[in-house]
Amino acid sequence: MGPKSRVSACKKETGRWQKAGEEAARNWELLTANRGESLGLRPATQTFAGLPAEVTKEQGEIMTQSAPVAEAAISAESMRGPVAGAESTGETVLGGGPKYDLRRRPRVAESLIQGFLFLCGAISILTTLGIVYVLGRESLLFFANEEVNLLKFFGGTEWQPAISRFGIWPLVTATLMASLIAMAVALPMGLCIAIYLSEYAGQRTRSVLKPILEVLAGIPTVVYGYFALTFMTPFLRGILGRDIVEIYNTASAGIVIGILVIPLVSSMSEDALSAVPGSLRQASYGLGATRLETAVRIVLPAALSGVAAAFIVAISRAIGETMIVAIAAGAGPNFTFSPFRAAETMTGHIVRISGGDLSYDSIDYNSIFAIGLLLFLMTLSLNILSQWIVRRFREEYE
Amino acid sequence: MTVALERPAQTQSSQSAAYANGTGSFAIEAGGMGVYYGNFCAVRDVDMRVPTNKITAIIGPSGCGKSTVLRCFNRMNDLINSARIEGEVLFQGQNIYDDSVDPVEVRRRIGMVFQKANPFPKTIYENVAWGTRINGFRGDMDEMVEKALRSAALWDEVKDKLQQSALGLSGGQQQRLCIARAIAVEPEIILMDEPASALDPIATLRIEDLMKELSEKYTIIVVTHNMQQAARISDFTAFFSVDEYRTGNLIEFDETEKIFTNPSQKSTEDYITGRFG
Amino acid sequence: MALDQRQTATQPAGGLMPSGPAYREQVVTRQRRGRRWAIIFQAAMLSGIIALCALLFNILNQSFGYVAIINNIDPAELAIDGVPLDELTKDQLVGILEANVSAGLMRRYEHDMPFAQRTSENVHELILERVVEPQVQATWGLFESVFARGSVFAEAEERFPGSDVYFRSWLTTSFISKSQSSEPLRAGVRTAIFGSLWVVAITILFSFPIGVGAAIYLEEYAHKERLINRLIQTNINNLAGVPSIIYGMLGLAIFVRILEVFTSGAFLGIGDQSTANGRTIISAGLTLGLLILPLIIINGQEAIRAVPNSLRQAGFGLGATHWQVIWHHVLPSAMPGILTGTILAISRAIGETAPLVVVGASTFIALDPSGPFSKFTVLPIQIYQWTSRPQDEFRNLAAAAILVLLVLLLTMNASAVLLRNHFDRGQANA
């Protein structure tokens, strides 16, 4: 087929398509008439029906500007025949005389639904904004008081709202102490349990033990608080002596917080350990390593980022834990480093103050929001840190 | 454009000449069609006109973009976020990638059957009925279901258990159910992506027979990696291959007989005769 | 470390690796160490289980046991003609009451509810409350009561002479059916149970549709590259880690204060306008709703992600719209997973205490909540308050309330597990 015949083929095609186009235009008129729509909506169809051949050529040239020789361009076009023809209308919708109306119809319901779903997602953003706004606003009001300033807040070791002493340290030390004790319990225990479940226990044992841990995780914290006060405290007092251990103390609260977060540590760590590919274990066994060596020197380092993330989330959880300390750690801020004395944590203080008769816009009211803001920032940065660790080190073993 | 010129134009236009200038018409016409997944160009410069009411087979080595091309024909690639399509695909003269075209409408006219049978976890009856119902069918549903199942040569096997779960059917039956489901909404074209590749030879044979029957009423485009199958059932065959960038392109598109007896491209011949790669 | 030393000490001629008896010895040491640690790991697991057992034991121990009670008037003295108090007719009981309390009090009772309408159980109760007036002197745990009965009685005899010592289950049907009271022997958790149910109902109504909607949006519609969607996703992950008490403060500032007109019901003119405030069931429900929203969303996303893509393709291939595919195929397939996650999130909400203290649960209400604009108390709050009381008998009440709460939670978790198992089996068949 030489270039000439191709051109004629192209013309023939175009003719066919024009006829089809006229037909299409008629169909369109019928269609729009039926729907009571204005014909003016689709002027392009009209243009196409009476399209002179030159337009096709012109369009073809525009389309193939990059081609060095016009003739070559046309021959390329002829291969595509109908495609070029349709393109030349600029509006391809009814170009070929379709049986069907494929045009996008407005799907109002669909868009409404999608909008609604987006709003659902956006509520989470609103929640965060709400938290930041509320904590920020009330904290600002708090620091606007003349008795308070940032220096006194972060420098003071006395929190006595009655005499306008607002030093955060007693609350922070109590919080940190309880969390530290909790971590001393939860981290080793949680990690050991995770290693046991992932590397030692058989399928059956695991299927029995994991639900037990889930039960432990599902018990409300107020129950743990009760446990701390009515079991752990008498227990400690029995062992260490009633003179040493006060009725309310951070130690028993801390230990019970530790028990509370064990399931969290163990399940997150176990997920990380189980995600280590079996090939690594086989390689290790293949070199004559024992199960312990494989678990501790091969699998654990490979899962380290996940385990570290679990630890950090656990710390954040312990800092934010409220009911256990509110019940068992004592009421009344107390700047002490003894775990056996009563001391009030940040969360415990918020609960005690807000549980009483609290009048809005009093300095007490504002002060708990300042504590809340500090708490929020602490836990948020820990959570972000753990997410960062997971993201940063994840690719390593995938 | 220059790339297109380097390839001998003869191969495709011979098909056009043999078919298009006669009385036949085209169900799908792709022009300059290319697909990108992100930055990776999976298929490039496909010019292809698929004749109406015929079976067109797409063959080629694995990864050459057969499924990708097929998905382009009913805008299934829209569902892949990274996918981007260039060029145009005309269905009855309308570019289905035109902004004004509704992909939902396109897919109702151009149905699809997938490699792995994917019946809905519903009853057999519901599997067939669902598509027609959402597309606004208001007639006698029992009759419609029976008709579709008969057309898919499945009626006799399932007529007593229409209310049972479709997941209880055998693989071959499931696949025919998927075909029944597709034809129930009365499409013009049925795209099939390796519809028999997960089936045993007998089930495969039944699907092939079914495709032959269906081709009287529907245009069928079938991707297959099985060359015997392509030779057995198709009227036209498109051969795709990959270049050094793993980008797929259409090497040759012609009547099946010509492709398998006298291909005009060396690479087609190599592939057909098993000397590929 | 030991391994390295041994290597240098026992290097055989020729090879660098230890072999022969030295190697055997080294292996034995390593395996001994392995066994030691295996025991340690097991012990850790065991102590976790022990902690759980101790917790449950402690609660059971406190829920049942002997109590020493001293009555103002011995019920036996009130018996008429040898018929014990419990078996007297209503008229006789009214007579006893009249004889023992002031006329003014009788008038008040008559005013509250005419005696003609009262049941004999009700009058019996009034007699216990006003005439018998039992006072708890001491309580003992279940363990002591069973294994050291003798010393319990001896102690009671010595410290509370004349006291009535009997075995009491603090968890009784009347404990569940009675409302709050300052008398430990008559206190119940009915108000708190109703409060919990109301609050959780609001929580579900709020967070389930929104949570599932957000999950659908994020999994089905959102383009992951878009900034806003990434922001939403990160934000949800972070919200899941915010301490619950912060949600309480959010609820206090937003629902209780700023939206007081709505949450107090004032905009509908409901309730007593002079005392109405925002510390109502609806504020509590919405606060907990916000709290569990991230959990429901994250769970929902996982469930939706688990729906095979082939199902979506099948739907789209038939010309279904996106929403039709979601509504008819994705959601039904994901629903068991979504429900499991939701149940777990709700059981978290049922057990939450701190945010509700902050939002302002009432310390004492004896009336059942009548609607979303009522004041409220919930089971965990009740437990908290009883635990904080110094008297032993309130600890016993708290333990009994904990049992109620745990049974409630256990039922919910069990149903979640059943649902999940059922779902898994369904998958296996597919």
Ligand SMILES: Nc1ncnc2c1ncn2[C@@H]1O[C@H](COP(=O)(O)OP(=O)(O)O)[C@@H](O)[C@H]1O
């Ligand atoms: N969703 C996708 N995202 C990214 N790349 C894809 C995707 N689907 C297919 N590809 C790539 O496109 C090319 C063609 O794939 P496909 O059309 O499935 O080939 P075939 O069906 O011929 O085996 C392959 O290189 C494949 O890796």
Ligand SMILES: [Mg+2]
């Ligand atoms: Mg494929």
